[in-house]
Amino acid sequence: MQEDVLRSIAAFIKENDGFTVIAHTSPDGDTLGASLALYGTLKRMGKRAEIVCEQPVPHVYAFLPGADAICLPEQAVGMENAIAIDCADLARMGAAGRLFQAAKRTCNIDHHITNDSYAAFNAVDAEAAATGEIIAALAALLLPKIDDAIATCLYTALLTDTGNFAYSNTRPETLHTAADLLACGADNTEINRQIYRTVPFAKQKLLARALDHMELYCEGKLGISYVTLADFAETGAKEEDTEGMIDSVRDIEGVEAAAFLRETPSGSFKVSLRSKRFADVGAIAHALGGGGHKHAAGYTAFGPLQEAQAQALACCTDALREIWKEL
Ligand SMILES: [Mn+2]
Structure with a gap:
């Protein structure tokens, strides 16, 4: 983030009071960690603030300091200043979007390249x-010291958006920020245990279903799997339990592109796409009305499972043919 932009956000926060911090729908570790860190910063500055998310905090992130303070849009007060965190567009806020639109002053802090600058003040890097990387720099300007609670939230944001510092978005600055957060009291081992080593039994049973449904196509370069409403009912797993399941398909040796279909109560399918190195799954998702980027994207498919699967297979096969003509 450019120094002057960061200073402008800091000034905006110092000069005003009453903030509604908004996390995105289907909340992940970055939007929650970064929102909680900003909320904690505002509270420590003595500001009035609230933190809102359309959905309840997923169980895996309940350990984050301050997670109890996150409220649903209908419980929110709606303050004068709204700050959206990790939201590429207004729609990403879901029902919390109306709080954003009703605010006197709006600010958008994000790291998605597709961000459409929907706020009065946009700070996109x-x-x-992770958006947590931006908030870490901001908190350092606003507070004399980042305490262990804020550091834990920010470290979680960095850890989860980089896939444990494994994805290509991990840059030297990311690790420098992570190192600073450890020095401020974030506990790497404990945070890893909470996020990656505390798997609900039902989630693991659902994963077994997903692995069982997995099939390879295109000479093993494409993997497709799915879970149905029956799988959820029979294992007792929740929607949030599919988090990370696509990785089990993508990680298969030889697989370049992966698709994972999750049936929703309305009968449609949420389709997640991943690619390892070459395929542009973002282009597939955009063509089908979804979004994302080259290596991670998603869209909604309608119709019965067989049709949704056939569509994913056809689109991914086309994308792989652009790279390997012989497929
Ligand atoms: Mn993010």
Whole structure:
């Protein structure tokens, strides 16, 4: 983030009071960690603030300091200043979007390259690995010291958006920020245990279903799997339990592109796409009305499972043929 932009956000926060911090729908570790860190910063500055998300905090992130303070849009007060965190567009806020639109002053802090600058004041850094990286720099300007609670939230944001510092978005600055957060009291081992080593039994049973449904196509370069409403019912797993399941398909040796279909109560399918190195799954998702980027994207498919699967297979096969003509 450019120094002057960062200073402008800091000034905006110092000069005003009453903030509604908004996390995105289907909240992940970055939007929650970064929102909680900003909320904690505002509270420590003695500001009035609230933190809102359309959905309840997923169980895996309940350990984040301050997670109890996150409220649903209908419980929110709606303050004078709204700050959206990790939201590429207004729609990403879901029902919390109306709080944003009703605010007197609006600010958008994000790292998605597709961000459409929907706020009065937009602070977007597409180079940042996580929105948490931007908030870490901001908090350092606003507070004399980042305490262990804020550091824990920010470290979680960095850790989850970089896939444990493994994705290509991990840059030297990301690790420098992570190192600073450890020095401020974030506990790497404990945060890893909470996020990656505390798997609900039902989630693991659902994963077994997904692995069982997995099939390879295109000479093993494409993997497709799915879970149905029956799989959820029979394992007792929740929607949030599919988090990360696509990785089990993508990680298969030889697989370049992966698709994972999750049936929703309305009968449609949420389709997640991943690619390892070459395929542009973002282009597939955009063509089908979804979004994302080259290596991670998603869209909604309608119709019965067989049709949704056939569509994913056809689109991914086309994308792989652009790279390997012989497929
Ligand atoms: Mn993010």
